[in-house]
Amino acid sequence: MSAPARSGSSATLGSVEEADLPEEFARLLGDYERHLRSERDLTAHSIRAYIGDIASLLDHAHRSGIDSVDRLDLRVLRSWLAKQQTTGRARTTIARRATAARVFTAWLARTARTSTDVGSSLGSPRAHRTLPPVLRADEAGALIRAAAELADDGSAMGLRDVAMLELLYATGIRVGELVGLDVDDVDHGRRVVRVLGKGRKERTVPYGDPAARALDAWLVRGRPALVVDGAGAALFLGARGRRIDQRAVRTLVHRRIAEVPGAPDIGPHGLRHTAATHLLEGGADLRSVQELLGHASLATTQLYTHVSTDRLRRAYQQAHPRA
Template sequence: MRMSDAVERYTEHVAKVRRLSPATVRAYRADLSDLVASTADPDVAEVDVEHLREWLWSATQRGISRASLARRTASVRGFFGWSSVEGLRTDDPTLRLVTPKRGRTLPTIAAAPALGTVLDARRTDADDTGDPIALRDAALLELLYGAALRVSEACGLDVDSLDRTTATVRVFGKGAKERVVPYGAPAAQAVDAWVVRGRPALLRGGDTSALFLGARGGRLGVRTAYDIVRRAIGPVIGTDAVGPHALRHSAATHLLDGGADLRAVQEMLGHASLGTTQIYTHVSTERLTAAYRLAHPRA
């Protein structure tokens, strides 16, 4: 089977069977398509470890980051492992492929006092004006930070994902893994104001289950969410190149600074590996065991 045909089958497999996120599937398809192009689309069985080493070397010559190289290696490992299981070849050439070490990149975070001032001002202004868009934006910002959500998770929330009595939200993260996350009092205030006063004004039919709505009444898109966050917290961090993940990074760091247990933060973030969460310990000065409401600066 040609590589290009096998890549299509593999990406369908990881999307439908392994249920990886659309972003991960796109990244795998892009990596493998680049390999197909660099090897002139041979039969899957004809690709050997030297082809793969040359492909990775050419990527380093183009200045691709260590993180991207590591992801490319993961992409081909998954693909050729699957190819062996499917009987498309009898061996796995990636077994002799060395994974490049990823460089440590510290996350962008905002100082808790400055971020709190911005979020408080947004929520107060929205309450005063009653503008539906302002109420939505305030609720989105507070929930992204208060529950440390990924932007895709926040945009994918439905109204019934919330338990406003217990101030928790049910989230489906990467790999469709479900977790229930608490959020603090400011987020609860902003979300209640949006659900009761703002959201009904934007309903236009269509997807009426979505928690966050766009100006035309459909589910809020990820790109719009990025713009909302960029405009709100860019000045706090000091750069316009900032997105929703900065709020998630900030929440995790502030929780650890406040004394939250590392494993509790891991569960809140939905990280499969504790090692992924440990990057946030670079600013933590004390290691205490505390519940969310004692640790989060906006609980």
């Protein structure tokens, strides 16, 4: 068996390095990684997921006796997915891998590496999409108040924590979008923040008075006390004065949520879901919420309508005498 070719690819990560692929497949994987990084401009996390899935597919094909990409066919793709099912993979994982396979085979056909797109008719199981628990409006308010009480001493870290929590809940932005913000991404006059989302798509998201006050306090009294050389224009800083990372924000949210009696244990993504749910419950239309959250598909935003309906049904059953 030939040793895998590295081809200078930076995506030979994890499962790619572990897969003992023939040279043609390893070189192909390197080309595909460069396409994802340079042409599709995906995040490192998305690239890692795609490459891991395709490395698994190519390894399965190789073990099935296929030594050239021209011999990939629908039967091989289906047997690969079937193997995922027999090894106990979740339906969501199998659905994601089916999507990865279709994107890959479309690229093969588009770049004339194969004569046809063999994955165009590949089906995938319908994933059971569930959302994490969300906070009630009073719980969200208690979360912010608890953080604000701890920041009463005017400490830089306390002011930062309140500003981050306020902004996460006010805007519903992703944690990765939060930590990527720069100071000049905040338009104080219009009370909007410029966000660089998935696929490097930019959108503008408004925020309200409480978040504005928290941001002003952080920028005037908090950030100058923490910032060090090398921090650049980062809006939010870690304990060492440089751009804060996602792990620190997740830790903060979980810790603060634990201080709210009866609140579910959620992280930053749970605050995003909370913001979306509260917007819809308050009467915002679905299209507007889709734009605010940066969802590519309206179907993703529609998931929140189920959450709101379920909450309404529970309230009805608890309150109506003939429920």
